Amino acid sequence: MLKEERQRTILYEVELHNRVLLTDIADQLDVSIDTIRRDVKELDAENKLRKVHGGAISLGFTSPAAPNYKTYALKEKTGIAEKAFALLKEGSVIFIDGGTTCLELARLIPERLQLTCFTLSLPVAMQLLSKPNVDVIFVGGRISKDAQIATGASTVTDLSEIKFDYGFIGTGYVDSLHGLTEFDWDIVQVKKAVINASKKTVLLCISEKLNSQHRFKTCDINAINTMITELDPANNLLNLFRNHDIHLL
Amino acid sequence: MLKEERQRTILYEVELHNRVLLTDIADQLDVSIDTIRRDVKELDAENKLRKVHGGAISLGFTSPAAPNYKTYALKEKTGIAEKAFALLKEGSVIFIDGGTTCLELARLIPERLQLTCFTLSLPVAMQLLSKPNVDVIFVGGRISKDAQIATGASTVTDLSEIKFDYGFIGTGYVDSLHGLTEFDWDIVQVKKAVINASKKTVLLCISEKLNSQHRFKTCDINAINTMITELDPANNLLNLFRNHDIHLL
DNA sequence: AGCAATTTTGCTGTTTTTTGCAATATATTT
DNA sequence: AAATATATTGCAAAAAACAGCAAAATTGCT
Numbered sequence: 001m002l003k004e005e006r007q008r009t010i011l012y013e014v015e016l017h018n019r020v021l022l023t024d025i026a027d028q029l030d031v032s033i034d035t036i037r038r039d040v041k042e043l044d045a046e047n048k049l050r051k052v053h054g055g056a057i058s059l060g061f062t063s064p065a066a067p068n069y070k071t072y073a074l075k076e077k078t079g080i081a082e083k084a085f086a087l088l089k090e091g092s093v094i095f096i097d098g099g100t101t102c103l104e105l106a107r108l109i110p111e112r113l114q115l116t117c118f119t120l121s122l123p124v125a126m127q128l129l130s131k132p133n134v135d136v137i138f139v140g141g142r143i144s145k146d147a148q149i150a151t152g153a154s155t156v157t158d159l160s161e162i163k164f165d166y167g168f169i170g171t172g173y174v175d176s177l178h179g180l181t182e183f184d185w186d187i188v189q190v191k192k193a194v195i196n197a198s199k200k201t202v203l204l205c206i207s208e209k210l211n212s213q214h215r216f217k218t219c220d221i222n223a224i225n226t227m228i229t230e231l232d233p234a235n236n237l238l239n240l241f242r243n244h245d246i247h248l249l
Numbered sequence: 250m251l252k253e254e255r256q257r258t259i260l261y262e263v264e265l266h267n268r269v270l271l272t273d274i275a276d277q278l279d280v281s282i283d284t285i286r287r288d289v290k291e292l293d294a295e296n297k298l299r300k301v302h303g304g305a306i307s308l309g310f311t312s313p314a315a316p317n318y319k320t321y322a323l324k325e326k327t328g329i330a331e332k333a334f335a336l337l338k339e340g341s342v343i344f345i346d347g348g349t350t351c352l353e354l355a356r357l358i359p360e361r362l363q364l365t366c367f368t369l370s371l372p373v374a375m376q377l378l379s380k381p382n383v384d385v386i387f388v389g390g391r392i393s394k395d396a397q398i399a400t401g402a403s404t405v406t407d408l409s410e411i412k413f414d415y416g417f418i419g420t421g422y423v424d425s426l427h428g429l430t431e432f433d434w435d436i437v438q439v440k441k442a443v444i445n446a447s448k449k450t451v452l453l454c455i456s457e458k459l460n461s462q463h464r465f466k467t468c469d470i471n472a473i474n475t476m477i478t479e480l481d482p483a484n485n486l487l488n489l490f491r492n493h494d495i496h497l498l
Numbered sequence: 499a500g501c502a503a504t505t506t507t508g509c510t511g512t513t514t515t516t517t518g519c520a521a522t523a524t525a526t527t528t
Numbered sequence: 529a530a531a532t533a534t535a536t537t538g539c540a541a542a543a544a545a546c547a548g549c550a551a552a553a554t555t556g557c558t
Contacts, residue, residue: 002268003516004301015321016457017421018348019395019432022534032518037535053525054534057395058321122374122387129371129394138371138399140389140407145378150387154407158389252506271544281508286545302515303544 006031007039010056014049019057072100073206076230080204081105083228083249084168087202090114092165095194096124098149099170101204103127109134118164120150120190144186151186159193167198173212174205176240180218188216200225207231211240221246250278256288263298263307270304321349322455325479329453330354332477332498333417336451339363341414344443345373347398348419350453352376358383367413369399369439393435400435408442416447422461423454425489429467437465449474456480460489470495 006029013020013028022040026033044051049059081104088094091114096102098121106127109115116135119125122143128136141155169191171180180203182188195201195218203224210229226247231237233248241248255278262269271289275282293300299308330353337343340363345351347370355376358364365384368374371392377385390404418440420429429452431437444450444467456478475496480486482497490497 002270002301002304002306004306005268016455017432017461019421021432033534034519035517038517052395120389122371122378125392126371126375126397129392129397132394136392136394138387138389138392140369140387140399140404143374143378143385143387145381145385148375148378150389155389158403282544283509283546284507287507 001029001031003039006035007043010036010039011043011048014056014058019052019055021055023054073208074100074104076206077101077104078108079230080206080228081108084202084204085109087166087226088113088115089165092116093118093163095119095164095167095169095198096128097121097167097169097191097194097204098124098147099204101170101206102168105168105204118162120155122148141190144184147184147187149187149190151190155190156193159190159197162197164194164198165200167194167201168204169194169198169201170204171209171218173214174203174209174221175211175213176221176244178213178217179220179223181214182216182218183214185216188218191218195219195223202226202228204228207235207237210237250280252288255280255284256292259285259288259305260292260297263305268304268306273304322457323353325455326350326353327357328479329455329477330357333451333453334358336415336475337362337364338414341365342367342412344368344413344416344418344447345377346370346416346418346440346443346453347373347396348453350419350455351417354417354453367411369404371397390439393433396433396436398436398439400439404439405442408439408446411446413443413447414449416443416450417453418443418450419453420458420467422463423452423458423470424460424462425470425493427462427466428469428472430463431465431467432463434465437467440467444468444472451475451477453477456484456486459486 009029010020010025013025022033022036026036040049040051040056043049047059049056077100080101084105085108093116095118096106102121103123106124109131111132114133116137117128118137118139119128120139120141125136125138128134139150139155139158141150142152143149144151172182174180182191201224203226205227207229221241221244224246226249227241228249229238238248258278259269259274262274271282271285275285289298289300289305292298298305326349329350333354334357342365344367345355351370352373355373358380360381363382365386366377367386367388368377369388369390374385374387377383388399388404388407390399391401392398393400421431423429431440450473452473452475454476459478470490470493473495475498476490477498478487487497
């Protein structure tokens with residue numbers, strides 16, 4: 001049997017069943033497992049499949065189907081995410097909110113860092129799948145079409161039974177006096193639950209949102225432990241937040 | 250024997266069997282293997298076939314599916330999804346499983362159809378977000394990196410409190426005798442829960458998976474109400490499934 | 499036909515690729 | 529922690545590819 005034939009068969013099996021065991025394939029094709037191992041290694045190098053311990057899995061099952069429409073103010077948001085990332089410790093149990101800034105934080109997590117990440121954002125969950133050492137737990141519920149996050153009573157209930165070391169959240173609007181506010185009532189409910197479930201709450205917020213407000217209130221500004229913007233913590237724009245018991249980063 | 254004649258024979262063999270061994274051809278045409286090697290080299294240079302170690306393979310064998318991250322057997326799966334789609338009624342409460350076939354079903358749902366869709370697959374949920382009249386509910390839990398679906402005890406518990414009109418599921422392996430089986434135990438647990446939560450269970454399954462099995466059992470074949478393959482329901486390959494109380498589509 | 503030039507072919511020895519095996523190391527499970 | 533499964537590495541045998549060479553066949557020419 002030609003090598004190409006064998007590799008074709010392996011790919012076929014992987015595509016068909018999404019995952020295969022090296023031993024199974026070696027058995028089926030009647031060659032040594034070393035040969036299969038080498039084949040799979042090659043196919044992996046060619047990006048035809050992904051080699052995992054003991055077998056191989058289809059790319060379609062693992063590749064981050066990332067539609068890269070560009071994020072607004074990406075640079076600022078990446079800067080914020082980097083500051084937030086510095087708070088992460090090996091083995092932490094954290095929550096990552098939806099929104100593009102939080103998505104950047106998820107993207108930033110390095111391969112070797114071991115974390116348990118809760119989220120209710122579909123894009124964040126997708127992003128976290130590519131991190132081998134991150135345990136991803138999705139808090140389910142009715143998915144909001146625009147925010148792409150789970151909302152509703154069951155989500156709130158589920159959240160009430162968890163404690164995160166850190167909750168990294170975004171917000172629609174923030175004001176030193178009126179606190180965090182949102183346009184959408186459902187989203188406020190889950191954000192409240194997240195803050196409640198977080199030992200420490202970290203707000204990721206681009207400076208453009210400072211001193212803006214809307215209809216529904218999530219929490220007072222004091223409920224936030226750390227606020228991260230893309231600005232230098234000493235920046236004058238942050239003065240109004242200095243009176244409160246908030247860490248500025 | 251003329252060189253040209255020989256090369257024509259080689260090409261013929263390659264086209265017929267998709268591959269050929271140099272030794273076989275040399276034997277068959279009763280010339281030295283070096284001659285065949287040189288012939289194949291020329292044919293390769295002319296792009297009539299592809300020379301590989303030990304033999305040659307047909308171009309059609311490699312080119313069409315080679316740089317292809319797309320869904321395997323997309324056409325078949327779309328066909329299956331179309332049949333499944335015909336079962337959907339306005340206002341139904343359904344469940345859509347993970348996997349590429351089920352993802353096709355999600356993709357097929359038209360804009361105007363009003364549905365309540367439960368899922369535990371991140372890609373399916375993402376897909377459903379683009380359907381304005383579909384209520385998307387994600388059943389949360391620990392996300393499996395490979396399958397990109399929620400698994401674990403909380404997922405199973407959540408599912409135990411729901412009833413779907415239809416549960417559209419896929420499977421890793423299916424056999425008329427051994428039923429639905431999987432490679433992964435965790436996945437079996439949630440699939441069991443899904444079947445339990447479905448008034449009617451519809452299996453979406455490409456015919457290549459028929460009569461295959463693996464380690465962990467999801468359910469007997471009788472637990473399935475309708476099985477959809479890309480084949481005509483009268484096809485002989487489905488004979489083994491006719492004794493059972495299954496609708497074939 | 500005769501003959502030289504060219505091409506084709508088979509042979510030889512050498513190099514490269516492929517494969518399986520065994521020993522060791524690493525990962526995973528119990 | 530031990531026990532098991534999987535990976536990695538080095539090695540050797542076998543198969544295949546390659547390069548060079550010379551005999552044989554083919555071709556083009558007179």
